[in-house]
Every structure is written in structure tokens, then in C-alpha cells.
Amino acid sequence: MQNIYIIGIGLIGGSMALDIKQSNPEVTIYGIDSNESHLDEAIQLGIVENKATIADLKNADIVIVSVPVDASLKIINDVLDAISENTLVIEVGSTKEAICDVTRKHSRRRNLLATHPIAGTEFSGPSAAIKGLFLGKTNIICEVEETAFKLQEIALKLFADLGMRIRYMNPKAHDKHIAYVSHLSHISSFMLGKTVIEKEKNERDIFDMAGSGFESTVRLAKSSPAMWTPIFKQNKDNVIETLEEYIANLEVFKKYLEADDYKAIYSEMENTNHIKTILKGIV
Amino acid sequence: MQNIYIIGIGLIGGSMALDIKQSNPEVTIYGIDSNESHLDEAIQLGIVENKATIADLKNADIVIVSVPVDASLKIINDVLDAISENTLVIEVGSTKEAICDVTRKHSRRRNLLATHPIAGTEFSGPSAAIKGLFLGKTNIICEVEETAFKLQEIALKLFADLGMRIRYMNPKAHDKHIAYVSHLSHISSFMLGKTVIEKEKNERDIFDMAGSGFESTVRLAKSSPAMWTPIFKQNKDNVIETLEEYIANLEVFKKYLEADDYKAIYSEMENTNHIKTILKGIV
Numbered sequence: 001m002q003n004i005y006i007i008g009i010g011l012i013g014g015s016m017a018l019d020i021k022q023s024n025p026e027v028t029i030y031g032i033d034s035n036e037s038h039l040d041e042a043i044q045l046g047i048v049e050n051k052a053t054i055a056d057l058k059n060a061d062i063v064i065v066s067v068p069v070d071a072s073l074k075i076i077n078d079v080l081d082a083i084s085e086n087t088l089v090i091e092v093g094s095t096k097e098a099i100c101d102v103t104r105k106h107s108r109r110r111n112l113l114a115t116h117p118i119a120g121t122e123f124s125g126p127s128a129a130i131k132g133l134f135l136g137k138t139n140i141i142c143e144v145e146e147t148a149f150k151l152q153e154i155a156l157k158l159f160a161d162l163g164m165r166i167r168y169m170n171p172k173a174h175d176k177h178i179a180y181v182s183h184l185s186h187i188s189s190f191m192l193g194k195t196v197i198e199k200e201k202n203e204r205d206i207f208d209m210a211g212s213g214f215e216s217t218v219r220l221a222k223s224s225p226a227m228w229t230p231i232f233k234q235n236k237d238n239v240i241e242t243l244e245e246y247i248a249n250l251e252v253f254k255k256y257l258e259a260d261d262y263k264a265i266y267s268e269m270e271n272t273n274h275i276k277t278i279l280k281g282i283v
Numbered sequence: 284m285q286n287i288y289i290i291g292i293g294l295i296g297g298s299m300a301l302d303i304k305q306s307n308p309e310v311t312i313y314g315i316d317s318n319e320s321h322l323d324e325a326i327q328l329g330i331v332e333n334k335a336t337i338a339d340l341k342n343a344d345i346v347i348v349s350v351p352v353d354a355s356l357k358i359i360n361d362v363l364d365a366i367s368e369n370t371l372v373i374e375v376g377s378t379k380e381a382i383c384d385v386t387r388k389h390s391r392r393r394n395l396l397a398t399h400p401i402a403g404t405e406f407s408g409p410s411a412a413i414k415g416l417f418l419g420k421t422n423i424i425c426e427v428e429e430t431a432f433k434l435q436e437i438a439l440k441l442f443a444d445l446g447m448r449i450r451y452m453n454p455k456a457h458d459k460h461i462a463y464v465s466h467l468s469h470i471s472s473f474m475l476g477k478t479v480i481e482k483e484k485n486e487r488d489i490f491d492m493a494g495s496g497f498e499s500t501v502r503l504a505k506s507s508p509a510m511w512t513p514i515f516k517q518n519k520d521n522v523i524e525t526l527e528e529y530i531a532n533l534e535v536f537k538k539y540l541e542a543d544d545y546k547a548i549y550s551e552m553e554n555t556n557h558i559k560t561i562l563k564g565i566v
Binding site: 118119120121122137138140165167177178180181182184185186187188189190191192193194195196197198199200207208209210211212213214215216217218219220221222223225226228229230232233236239240242243244245246247249250251253254257258260262265266267268269270271272273274275276278279 | 401402403404405420421423448450460461463464465467468469470471472473474475476477478479480481482483490491492493494495496497498499500501502503504505506508509511512513515516519522523525526527528529530532533534536537540541543545548549550551552553554555556557558559561562
């Protein structure tokens with residue numbers, strides 16, 4: 001591997017570039033981004049070495065597509081059109097069904113690996129890129145059987161270098177489960193932030209009274225709307241289902257409170273404490 | 284100050300004991316706890332030196348009442364009955380209106396300072412006690428004018444040693460605001476945990492797919508039901524109000540999704556991103 005092209009130099013693409021360059025100093029990393037100032041910033045930060053365009057992808061050994069999931073759907077077939085026969089294209093979006101659907105009939109489908117590296121922070125853009133982001137994190141690979149075996153091998157070597165654990169899943173199951181453990185968390189956090197901001201016009205009161213518990217619960221409300229709006233759009237049905245269940249659970253809790261049923265409230269919390277055991281081991 | 288009595292040797296009381304002993308090695312710290320094994324554990328961990336009972340409080344220079352808020356209501360007048368004329372009693376519960384109400388007519392009301400140190404973790408019991416927990420955190424003092432001036436001075440010195448910032452607030456305002464920035468976060472986190480656990484019977488799926496974002500949002504669902512049930516009970520009206528507003532915001536978000544109004548969804552998130560600025564500086 002010699003020429004790596006990163007399309008979308010943000011948190012995920014940028015962090016991958018940093019780690020790949022570190023373990024493979026001989027490669028050249030090219031950046032492609034619709035935002036010219038992001039590209040300049042990425043070069044300045046030493047994340048990528050050169051600017052490139054889609055037309056240059058014929059020279060690519062590996063292409064990493066790390067743009068918001070709506071942009072990914074729009075460009076993925078152009079990317080597959082532009083590459084050469086042995087190029088590996090790794091797509092890393094947070095939804096997987098739409099991207100698998102839209103590429104299903106492309107003649108170069110076997111050059112594509114659909115993945116979701118479950119790693120991130122609430123920050124975005126080139127300056128959010130950090131080394132070691134993927135260490136110990138899970139990477140979900142969808143429809144692995146649709147990817148050429150020798151390109152799978154190259155990808156697995158790259159993910160191993162990044163320190164990731166691999167899980168295989170079909171795209172429908174991925175989108176359904178991820179709605180619970182990721183997409184719903186973001187909505188609950190955004191709406192918590194909204195509720196508090198709406199009520200507390202005097203922001204000093206929030207600042208002075210908010211502790212680390214609030215900060216933790218509302219952290220995801222700092223996330224990028226440009227990244228998350230298309231995720232919610234593509235995973236609409238699953239997200240609505242999780243939201244309905246979440247709202248129903250909140251309604252039940254409120255009813256117990258209204259009825260002064262503190263035994264039930266205690267049980268709700270005690271049963272959910274079980275999350276401790278489940279989360280053990282997650283960073 | 285010579286003899287300090289901690290009633291309830293958990294996260295808050297235990298952490299206070301550790302810091303007080305560190306900056307005042309000459310004091311003796313006594314522990315009172317309804318749970319005998321907690322007391323033994325606290326002595327073993329070096330958090331307190333001796334066991335004591337309410338009857339011993341006549342020897343106390345300072346008493347810290349750090350039990351769940353329902354227990355606090357039950358014992359606070361007995362504590363005030365038992366102390367001597369110059370004892371300072373610091374109560375540290377997460378709700379403030381009920382404790383101020385129940386002590387209002389006690390002849391020793393001026394020995395009591397009603398506070399809420401906004402510090403904590405999701406853990407509880409003596410083993411949760413840590414040094415430096417209060418450093419840089421806010422301590423809210425309610426009805427300060429009801430406490431004898433010379434005892435206020437002693438308390439402020441103690442809080443300064445712990446590294447806390449002080450804010451004065453009336454108990455009604457405290458309970459109203461804290462419902463937004465603390466109590467609601469706990470419910471949103473518990474119900475998020477519940478929703479995911481209910482859906483994901485196969486726990487490996489949660490574990491493998493959950494990232495640090497989910498972990499952060501659901502962290503408070505590890506909190507103690509014994510501590511939180513009485514808080515929700517005492518702050519019932521405020522908590523119900525915040526819950527209603529939170530549920531309404533979630534419903535609006537769901538309606539936008541159902542209507543494919545992604546412009547509105549983008550705005551919801553963009554407006555809430557403002558939380559970044561508000562939270563700057565919170566640990």
C-alpha cells in the first residue's frame with residue numbers, strides 16, 4: 001500500500017489518517033474534502049499531505065470515505081467509478097443499510113467494504129482528529145461476503161493496526177441495534193440540553209448548579225447537526241421506534257411519581273442498575 | 284475544632300471525612316451509620332476513626348449529616364436535640380426545601396447549615412469515598428441567615444479547605460433549578476438504560492456496539508436507588524414538571540422525524556449546541 005485517499009477529513013477520517021501514517025510512514029496520504037478550508041487545515045495539522053480530487057482515485061490503493069452519511073450515498077458510486085481494479089474502498093458511516101443498498105449493483109461492489117467503526121467524540125472537523133481513537137474499539141463490518149477476499153485481508157490488517165475488534169453483522173441488524181445504543185442516546189442528550197436551556201434563561205444558574213453528572217448526560221448534545229441530521233433521516237424508522245419506547249418509559253416513570261408509588265420507582269432504578277454489569281469493559 | 288461526627292459514611296460524608304482529616308490531622312473523626320457493616324468498612328478504609336451514636340453528639344464540634352434525604356428528615360431534629368450549644372451541624376442533601384421546613388421551629392435551628400455540595404459520582408457507600416471530590420465544585424447554601432454567624436464562619440472555612448465555591452440560594456429556587464440540571468438527568472439516563480436493556484435481551488450486542496457516547500449518557504443509571512428514590516419523592520412537583528417538558532420536547536423531535544422535516548431537526552440540534560458555551564468550565 002502506497003497511496004491512501006481520505007474523503008472527508010473530520011474526526012473519523014482524520015484520526016484514521018494519523019494512525020495509518022504513524023504505522024506506515026512510507027505511505028502518502030491524500031485528502032479530498034468539499035470544504036476547502038478543512039483541507040487546508042488538515043494539511044496544516046499534518047493529517048494529510050496533499051489535496052486531491054475524485055479523478056485522482058485511479059491511483060489509490062485505499063480510499064476511506066468518511067463524510068456525513070447523506071454525502072456518502074451521493075458520492076459512493078462516483079468513487080467506485082473512479083477507482084482502479086485493485087483499490088479498496090472503506091466506507092465508515094454510522095448507518096449501513098442505505099449504503100449497502102445503493103451500491104448493490106455497482107460493478108465494483110467487490111472493491112467496497114461497508115464498516116462502522118464505533119469510536120468518536122462530540123467534536124468534529126479536522127481539529128477533532130486524534131491519534132489512537134480506535135484503540136480497543138469495535139468495528140462493525142456489514143455484508144463482508146460482498147467484498148473481494150484479498151481486499152478484506154488488506155482491510156483487516158489495517159483495522160488490526162488501528163487496534164480495533166471486528167464484529168460482522170447484516171446492515172438491517174446493524175441499523176436496528178445502533179438506533180438503541182447510539183442514535184437514541186444522542187436524541188435523549190440533545191432534548192435534555194434543550195429542556196434545560198429553555199427553562200434556564202439565566203445561564204449562570206445552569207453553570208453554577210450543573211455538576212459532572214449533568215455534563216456527562218448532556219455531552220452528546222455538543223455533536224454536529226450536519227453529521228447527525230442525515231443519520232436520523234437514514235435510520236428514521238428504527239429511531240422513531242426507539243424514541244417511542246423511550247417516551248413510554250418516561251411516561252411510566254412520571255405516572256409512578258404522580259401516584260406516589262416510590263416502591264415502583266425504586267424497582268425501575270434497581271433493575272436498570274444492571275447496566276453496570278453490561279457496560280463493564282466499555283471505555 | 285476537635286471532634287467531627289459524620290452521620291452516613293458514603294460518597295459525600297466519606298469524601299468530606301478524608302479531606303478534613305488531611306487538612307486537619309489533629310481532629311478525631313467519628314462515624315455514625317445505621318448500617319453496621321458500612322461503619323466497619325469505613326474504619327477499615329481509614330475514613331473514620333471511631334464508631335459513635337447520636338447520644339455522643341454532645342461532644343461534637345461539627346456534625347455532618349450525609350444520609351439519604353428521607354433519613355435526613357427523620358433524624359435531623361434528633362441531631363439538633365443531641366448537640367451542644369456551639370456545635371455546627373452541616374446537612375448536605377440534594378433537596379433543600381423539606382429539610383429547611385422540618386427544622387424551622389427547632390430551638391437549635393441556628394446550629395444548622397443547610398447545604399448542597401454539587402459533587403458526586405455514580406457510586407455509593409464508604410468505598411466510593413475519594414479525596415479531592417469537592418475541589419472546584421459548587422456548594423449551595425440555603426437560608427444562610429438562619430444559621431448563627433460564628434458557625435457560618437466555621438463552615439465557610441471548612442468549605443474553603445475543601446476547595447468549594449459558595450452560592451447562596453433560597454430552598455425553593457434550589458429545588459426548582461436542581462430538578463433541571465440534576466434530577467432530570469438521572470431520570471433520562473435511567474430510562475435510556477431501561478429502554479436499551481428491555482430491547483437488547485442479547486447483552487453481547489449492547490456491549491459490542493455501545494461506544495463511549497452511550498456510556499456517558501447512561502452513566503447516571505448506575506446510581507443508587509436508595510439515594511435517589513427519596514430525592515424524587517421530596518422534589519416530586521418540580522421533577523414532574525421537568526419530565527413533562529422533556530417528554531414534550533422528545534415528542535416534537537419525533538413529530539419532525541415522522542414529517543421528514545430535517546430542517547427542523549437540524550435547527551433543534553444546532554440551537555442546543557449552545558450548551559457547549561454554557562458548560563465550558565464544568566468538570
